[in-house]
Amino acid sequence: MKHLLIGIFLILAGVSPLIAAVIEVGVGLPCPDIRTALDRARSGDTILVHPGIYAEGNLAINKPLTLLGIGYPVLDGRHLDEVLTVNSPYVTVRGFDIRNSGQMSTMDLAGVKVLSADSVLIEGNRFQDCNFAIYLSNTIGCRVSKNVVQGIIKEEQNSGNGIHLWKCSGAVIEENYLTGHRDGIYFEFVTDSEIKGNTSEKNLRYGLHFMFSHNDRYHHNTFRNNGAGVAVMYSRQVTMTENYFGYNWGSSAYGILLKDISDSHIWKNNFEYNSAGVYMEGASRIILEENQFRENGWALRVQASCDANVIRGNNFFGNSFDVSTNGSLVLNTFNGNYWDKYEGYDLDRDGIGDVPFRPVSLYAVVVERMPHALMLMRSFMVYLMDKAEKIIPSLTPEHLMDEKPVMRPLAI
Amino acid sequence: MKTLVRDITPAIHFAKMQHTTHASAVAGNPIFRIIKYVLYDILQNRIVIGYTLFLLAVSMGLFALSDDPTKGLISLLNIVLIVAPLVSAIFATIHFYNASEFIELLAAQPIRRGVIVWSQFLGLVIALEIAVLAGIGIPVALYTPTATGLTLLLAAMGLTLVFVALALLASVVTRDKAKGIGVALLLWFYFALLYDALVLFILFTFADYPLEKATLVLAALNPIDLARVMVLLQMDISALMGYTGALFREWLGSSWGILTAVGILFLWAAVPMLLAVRVFRRKDL
Numbered sequence: 202m203k204h205l206l207i208g209i210f211l212i213l214a215g216v217s218p219l220i221a222a223v224i225e226v227g228v229g230l231p232c233p234d235i236r237t238a239l240d241r242a243r244s245g246d247t248i249l250v251h252p253g254i255y256a257e258g259n260l261a262i263n264k265p266l267t268l269l270g271i272g273y274p275v276l277d278g279r280h281l282d283e284v285l286t287v288n289s290p291y292v293t294v295r296g297f298d299i300r301n302s303g304q305m306s307t308m309d310l311a312g313v314k315v316l317s318a319d320s321v322l323i324e325g326n327r328f329q330d331c332n333f334a335i336y337l338s339n340t341i342g343c344r345v346s347k348n349v350v351q352g353i354i355k356e357e358q359n360s361g362n363g364i365h366l367w368k369c370s371g372a373v374i375e376e377n378y379l380t381g382h383r384d385g386i387y388f389e390f391v392t393d394s395e396i397k398g399n400t401s402e403k404n405l406r407y408g409l410h411f412m413f414s415h416n417d418r419y420h421h422n423t424f425r426n427n428g429a430g431v432a433v434m435y436s437r438q439v440t441m442t443e444n445y446f447g448y449n450w451g452s453s454a455y456g457i458l459l460k461d462i463s464d465s466h467i468w469k470n471n472f473e474y475n476s477a478g479v480y481m482e483g484a485s486r487i488i489l490e491e492n493q494f495r496e497n498g499w500a501l502r503v504q505a506s507c508d509a510n511v512i513r514g515n516n517f518f519g520n521s522f523d524v525s526t527n528g529s530l531v532l533n534t535f536n537g538n539y540w541d542k543y544e545g546y547d548l549d550r551d552g553i554g555d556v557p558f559r560p561v562s563l564y565a566v567v568v569e570r571m572p573h574a575l576m577l578m579r580s581f582m583v584y585l586m587d588k589a590e591k592i593i594p595s596l597t598p599e600h601l602m603d604e605k606p607v608m609r610p611l612a613i
Numbered sequence: 614m615k616t617l618v619r620d621i622t623p624a625i626h627f628a629k630m631q632h633t634t635h636a637s638a639v640a641g642n643p644i645f646r647i648i649k650y651v652l653y654d655i656l657q658n659r660i661v662i663g664y665t666l667f668l669l670a671v672s673m674g675l676f677a678l679s680d681d682p683t684k685g686l687i688s689l690l691n692i693v694l695i696v697a698p699l700v701s702a703i704f705a706t707i708h709f710y711n712a713s714e715f716i717e718l719l720a721a722q723p724i725r726r727g728v729i730v731w732s733q734f735l736g737l738v739i740a741l742e743i744a745v746l747a748g749i750g751i752p753v754a755l756y757t758p759t760a761t762g763l764t765l766l767l768a769a770m771g772l773t774l775v776f777v778a779l780a781l782l783a784s785v786v787t788r789d790k791a792k793g794i795g796v797a798l799l800l801w802f803y804f805a806l807l808y809d810a811l812v813l814f815i816l817f818t819f820a821d822y823p824l825e826k827a828t829l830v831l832a833a834l835n836p837i838d839l840a841r842v843m844v845l846l847q848m849d850i851s852a853l854m855g856y857t858g859a860l861f862r863e864w865l866g867s868s869w870g871i872l873t874a875v876g877i878l879f880l881w882a883a884v885p886m887l888l889a890v891r892v893f894r895r896k897d898l
Contacts, residue, residue: 450854451862476855496683498852519683521852541684573816573824575856576832578845579687581695582809 221267227251235260235268235276242266250274250297261286270296273327278302283310284331293322302331309361311336315343323348333361334382342371352381357405362387366394374399384410385427392416399423407432408449411439420444424456430475432458439465447473455480456497459487469613472497478520481507490514491613499525499565508532516610517541517560521578524560525569526598535560535603539610547608558606561597563590644728644735647719651736655708661744664700668692668748682757683848686765689749690844693769694837695805697745698776702797705737705780710790717898726894734781734886741773761847764871768840771878775836776801778886785889785896808835829864836881843874 224238224246225231232238236257238248247267256277262268262285274297278284281303285294292315299312312331315321319341327349328334334350337343350363363379364386366372372394378401379385385401388394389412396419401408408424411417411433418440424431430449433439439462446456456475457467463485470492472478478497479489482504489512494500500520501512505528513536517523523540537553545554564583567574577583590597655661671692676685709716712733719729749769753762783796812831816824832838845853854862864870 450851452855454855474851476851496851498849498855518681521849541681567813571816571820572856573820573828574813575853576828576838576842577809577813578849578852579690579841580809580838581691582806582813584691 221245221247223247223249225249225251226255228253239263239266258282259286260284261288262292263288265289265291267293268295268297269293270298270326273298275300278310278312278331280304283312283314285313287313287315287318287321290319290321292318293324294326295322295324296326298327298329299331299334300329302333304332304359304361309333309336309365311361311365314338315340319343322346327351328363331361333365334363334379336365336367337369337372338367340366340369340372343369344373344375345377346373346375348377350377350379350382352383352404354381354403354405357383360405362410363401363404366391370394373397379408380404384408385424386410388412388414388417390414395419397421400425402426404428410434411436414439418442423447424449427454429453430455430458432460433462433465434458434460435462437463437465440468441465441470442468443470445471445473446475446478447471449475451476455502458482459484462487467492471495472500477502480504481510483507485509487511488513491611492516493613494518494520494523496520498522501560502526503533504528505530510534511536513537514611514613515539516613518610522562522565522568524601525565526561526601527569529598531598531601533601535601537605537607538603539607540603541610543606543608545606552608554606554608557602557604559591559594559597559602561601562587563597566596643724644732647724647728647732648736648739651712651732652739655736655740656743658708658740660704661740664704664741665744665748668696668744669751672749672752676752676756683761686753686757686761686848689753690765690841690848693749693765693772694841697769697772698805698837699801701741701773701776702780702783702801703794704741705777706784706794706797707790708737709733709781709784710793720898727890730781730785730890730893734777734889737777737781738774741777742770745769745773761844764844764847767875768843771843771875771882772836772840774882775878775885778882778889782885782889782892785892804835804837808838812838833877836878839874839878839881843871843878846870846874 224242226235226238226248234257235250235255239260239262242248242264244264247269250270252272252274254275254277256279259282276284276297276299278301280301284299284302294313302312303310311333312328312335313323314336317339321343323335323345325347329351330353335345345364352363360383362384363382364374366388368390370392372391374386374396376398380403383405385404385408386396387410391414394417398421400423402425404427406428407430408427409431413435415436416438420442423445426448430446449456454476456472456478459481461483465487467487467489468491472492473495476498478494478500480502484507487510492515494515494517496519499522500517501524503524503526505526510533512533516539518541523542540558540560543554543558545556547554563586672689675688676682679685716729750766753766779800780797783800784793787793787796832842
């Protein structure tokens, strides 16, 4: 491999003196450390790093370079420094094992930090025990893909995020695996970006965290077993499709927490075994359709501060509570969902139940007001209460109902 | 007249048995022999057979009717929490009173009083547990052989044990048959219905106070609630984990939750049973 590359380099060098050079770094090679290579390299060069442990303090990349690791050479920050700082556009970092970044309370130290540099590619690296693993700040069009990021669980205030983006646009975050950080992926002031095919699990707080980030899409991701699930806050026009949200357990753990978000689309997602599948607070004009809610504590918790949301064509199976709300005001539409608790009939055989379904049970209202009553779940007394309420609704929100519940589960 | 004949059958069996075996062997360990005859007698009882068939029909029907086995389990849970305690309590009481002649006969033999009560208890428990195993166990094994299904079966068996013990205590304490059945019925009514209403009332009244530990204690003070919580730990764990109390989460989230629930359920059977033995020892038959 090495000789081949050198050969290619020699041929290319013969053809054109302008073509990029390859600088090899490794024990016994003319260039023993990366710092020297970075100094020697000219714009467009490739630095090829052979296996070994490189603990060289903070390395800054100030030219458009390609930094390639062969057999995952280790870049060790010795818990003191930031490992790589990218200050130049068009930099590629690929195939490294980046470890032990420093941690400071005044600065966010990272495994790889990209500062105001556009079109940077960070691909196929491993990160271990970094404060922040990948940190993009003020960038356009960067790509972070196929990295494996493993943090060491610390307390929330001393831990950083796996992939952290601040004030970026046009970023693509794809097929990364993230675990053991504060938030798996964190977006703040990030626009027109895409998050796809990532797996984020067992993070301290959120698997994915959006703040003030508009026009973004995330799809085909898996968020599992995170401290509090996924949060999308203070954002608009976010598209969330075909993701999996599961096993987020806790009194404030949600599949998705939607807070002050508007004009978004939640489509074809799977919510399984979450304490709350979707929690909505101050959410407006969100379309929630063709999602699968299975065995969640609460499939949907819609606070009274939400308006003009449409919940249609979803499947609800085996959730302890289908919907709960904290008031009697209902400004949202429920339509054409499948509810496994629906007991109505369909005389005209059009597949749509002839009587509306009220997804909020009396017991859900009681538990909302008095969480201790959770101990009485599935008690015969609760069953009687719910039956009585179904016949004469008095305490449950009168207008919260699905007018056209479908009789059979929807094929999603 | 017919019932009288039926009632003394075990006595006749027992008399035959004593006749044919060495007295020393019987005096050595008579409890198993007595259990054997009590058990034979109960298993031939039409009510026990009917109960088994009823459970079987209801469970099979519920699973066959709902396309989702979880839904079937939820309906079955309601049946288990209501029917299993009721049938166990009533049947145990009636049986104990009907067997009074047999018990008097045994008391006339050189057999300890404790052995007599225990053999009645174990005979009843084994017979009713067989009914539960067949009536609920088979459908659960066929339709949903999951942890939740198994826990439901365990809960049904635990409740049977507890309510047989409570019923025996009730029948040992009261001499009159009608009164004994009444006490057993009241116990069932209290634990199955009244108690949860009381708990809800307490929770409403003291809603402003920290009630986390109190709710746990309240659940432990009712065997039916305990059995329900055991099943909830499997069925609705996602919702239970959404509960705000940290202690609650710690306790329920680990395997300690189910272990303590099973342990306390056993206490609910052991304490009434030991009390019944104590009372029966001193009772003037």
